[in-house]
Amino acid sequence: MPWKTEHRERSFAHTFAFGSLLAASCVLWMPAAQADLSELEGDHGHPSQTTGTPSTPPAQPIDDGLSCPGDSPCIETATQLTLRVLPRPFSNIYQEPVADGGAIVQANPPAFRPLYAFERRDIDLREGAEPRGWYRVGRTRTQADGWMQAKDVFEWRQALLVSFTHPGDPIEGRHPVLMFKDRETLQAIVDDMDMAASAQALYDEIDRGGTPEAVISLEPKRFVDITTHFYMLPILQWSQTQIDGDDVRLLQLASAVPGARGADTLQTPEYREQAQTGRDTADQGIEDIAVDIVFVIDTTRSMQPFIDMTRDAVARMARNFSERTQDRFRFGLVTYRDSLEAVPALDYLTRNHTPTLVTAERLAEILDTDAKATRVGSLGYDEDVFAGVDAALRQSPWREKSIKFVILIGDASSHLKGDAHNSTRKDETDLRREYDDANVHLLAIHLQNPKAAEDFPRTLQQFGTLARIRGNPSEQALEQVDTAQEDAYRRLVDRVTAGINTELERTLAAKAPVAPTSPGSATSPTVPGTPPAETPEVLSSVSGIWQAALIEYIGQSANPPKDIVAWSLDRDLINPADRALEVRVLVTREQLSSLAQALDSVMQALMRAEVTQAQFLESLQSVSGQAMKRPDDLAQAQRLADTGLLPAFIQSLPYRSDVLALTDEMFASMTAEQRAQLEWSILAKLEQYRAINDQVDAWFRLNDTDADSDMVYPLHIDYLP
Known part of the structure; x- marks a missing residue:
């Protein structure tokens, strides 16, 4: 298998590397528009927790890089982030750090719904799947609810998760993500000389009503859009390999849907039925x-x-x-x-x-x-x-x-x-x-x-x-x-407007939308119904956007899987060039606001440095030093990331940013055009943050008790500076 390379292992807390703005000053891993899981890189040293054979060497007892005052959540000292844990299914919260059935405060808390950790006691993660110790946890920042065993939770130190990509049309689009019980089975498929055939055999067995032993669950065939139907797929750990020279990732994911309970597996008839409903078939509505x-x-x-x-x-x-x-x-x-x-x-x-x-x-x-x-x-x-x-x-x-x-x-x-x-x-x-x-x-x-x-x-x-x-x-x-x-334009605009009308007519007549026979086909096939007697030829461009929009519309009635832990590939198992999962970061309104304020200060400093010919960091100190908690950090900083200006959650995220890497030397060496591109890119992100903040329906509560400031949004990682 000459196209496969040596695998690399990482836990969920390890690094995503993304290039962004300054080609002259930093290696561009890929264009910002394509930043995704293919950019994992590096090692932050956090131990991994697994549900099977550990994929990393046994970790030493976790180092106490946390401050736990007791009356408020633990804070990671390096990043100032609160520590959160994700409960496993069928776990318990106890009144005291003793597994006593008579002292259960809450049985079976919602799986993988983040809880704040107020205290860690006797934590030892060297046993991999059976870590020892206890966490005192709570649903809110202000009060702990009780204790959970370390073996019943995952630590989630970075709010990184993945979402399903738009699957495309039913014929030419990608295949649903399969979710495997263990990494070894998934790895064997990826390593197979005929990977596509091995994966196709699993899809065929599922389509026939079978349940492959190694597959726990699968993504619904219909599109579940995280921006309208919020779900969580946090990354627990991952390993890396290559297919045809392209980096791909095997990911261990948890799955959760706020407000919903119960494991969604292939053994669950209701979930299996809705997950197998094609994206060319609509429910009521x-x-x-x-x-x-x-x-x-x-x-x-x-x-x-x-x-x-x-x-x-x-x-x-x-x-x-x-x-x-x-x-x-x-x-x-x-x-x-x-x-x-x-x-x-x-x-x-x-x-x-x-x-x-x-x-x-x-x-x-x-x-x-x-x-x-x-x-x-x-x-x-x-x-x-x-x-x-x-x-x-x-x-x-x-x-x-x-x-x-x-x-x-x-x-x-x-x-x-x-x-x-x-x-x-x-x-x-x-x-x-x-x-x-x-x-x-x-x-x-x-x-x-x-x-x-x-x-x-x-x-x-x-x-x-x-x-x-x-x-x-x-x-x-x-x-x-x-x-x-002009006659050509007249015919074209007629075909565009008439084509959209025709597609709607076909959808209503069939009561189940269908996909074009192939990309670029002139017309879409119909299914039994009463379509118009004469339907004009539909442009492939019109047919294409109609099908993409209709798949989103139909997906409103689909539900993502929940309450499972499984391994998945970030690419289509049959066509690995197609990306199946993309990275997002879960941010609160407070975090987005603090990020916007920090970037505004950076923007002012860039403009001030241009006008005064001062060094960038000197200008940054003059515009923001008084507003900082630790102004000495700015004076001693060698790069923007060291100033303490940007919110801690940004600096804790494992991704590479040319903005964070900005130094006086880099700024001085930039051309006028490069400086303008940097400034305008930051201004564009500030406008995007404002627009996201103003979208009332785009924000979600992980827990019913969350304050408005703790509501979250699944921010695409390309929106980060």
Whole structure:
């Protein structure tokens, strides 16, 4: 097996390494947009706990790197993080550190739901699966509830977990994650010369109703989105190998769903039935499906003919609605131009013409009366496309649980991140990540003026990233048309609007959505039902985003597994190039707020250093020293990570950050463009933190007694500085 390499073992507390901003100053492991489990690296020295044969050498008794005052949770002295533990299923909380059945305070506390640890007594983890000692634990920071045996909990020192990726369509998408009883069985499959065949045999056995001895459970075939249906898959330990030269990880995971109890295994009929329900099959509720479409249109000088043709296409779409679809669609319109600082006569940068989503007929009227192209020229050919895309996401009054689309229509690229005229401080990768988190899908139409051919590559790269089809990143919902061929544009926009209507008709007629026969197919097959007598050919771009959105919609009725400990691969077992799990960090509102405040100070220091020609750390001391608990740390620091400015939870996370590594020497050696990129990247993250904080429904309580400040959000690790 020449493509397999020597394995490396790590416990859950060991390092994730991620490159981010400064290629000139630090090795870039991979682009920030792809940061994930493939970037595990390093060793923080915390002992591992296992449920089987330990994969690491026996640990010495845990070193007391904790301060446990008794009346409040233990604090890890190096990071100032509170110590939390994850209860195993069917454990108990006792009144005293004695396993006396008559002194049980709480039997079977929710499995893998974090508890605060107030005290550790006689802890010894050298026995691997049977650690000795006791933890005094509590659901809140203010009061301990009792004692738990060390063998009944896992220490969870970093709030790292994984989530399932979007699985893609039922035919070409990835396979569900299998959850194995032990690492050895999973390792044997990964090491098999015909890994795909070994894995396929397990899937086939499960599909036939069998229960492979080595498989505990599996991910539901339908998509369970952690941002809308919160669950926890904390990493307990992991090992590393390679497949075809690509790093992959074998992960031991716990699983928990707040508010739900009971182990979900293949032996559990109810769970098995719902987990095996295909992502092309909907439960009750598909009859209520609704569709929101927001157009984002360039209204600079060259765009008026295309605005008019879009208006006509929307009007024709309205006339073609059936009784089943006419009340399900609502529309929005956001228009954009360019920087008013550069050209004040442009009148506006972005405008939301639909503070309330409207009918197709009303949108046609708005396009006719309000969405007029300016007669004033922009400063250059590129425009602030990203401002329009950002405004559509944040300002549109999306309906709850609707399928959400943005149709971007423009003839020029957007200002790059770092350009003074880029008002959002973001790029296409930032916006694509935010669209994914919001379950909004974008189709882009690039109007190509042959006179501006030099702008095509940048526009196609930006529009293509924005229009990436979720669950199938190699496919893009991107259409191109020559501006000289107005009839071609008219036909294209008709096919886009009619195609979405047709897909909705098919979904309602079949009462069970189906996937396209293959990527890029022109039409989607139907299942028995009463589809429209004549259905127009559907563009593959429309079909692709419809299927991706529909899989998310159907997944609302799926439930992730809970109350088990198992081993899984972070890739598709049959197609290892497909990522199955991605890393997130669980943050509280308080932590996100403190991170934002710290980054704001870093931003001020960067700008001050630029103006005064002072060293970066000297500027940082001047803008933030008085607000720090230990200002001497800043004066003695050699790099940003040593200043004590950033929240402790960030410095405790096992990932590599070029921002944290920033030194005076690195800052001095950076070009003006690199400094601008750094500043704008930080500003983009600050805007993202603000947006996340404002999303009321995005925050979750792990325990019913948690205060609002302790509510959590599963932050994608790419959002970290």
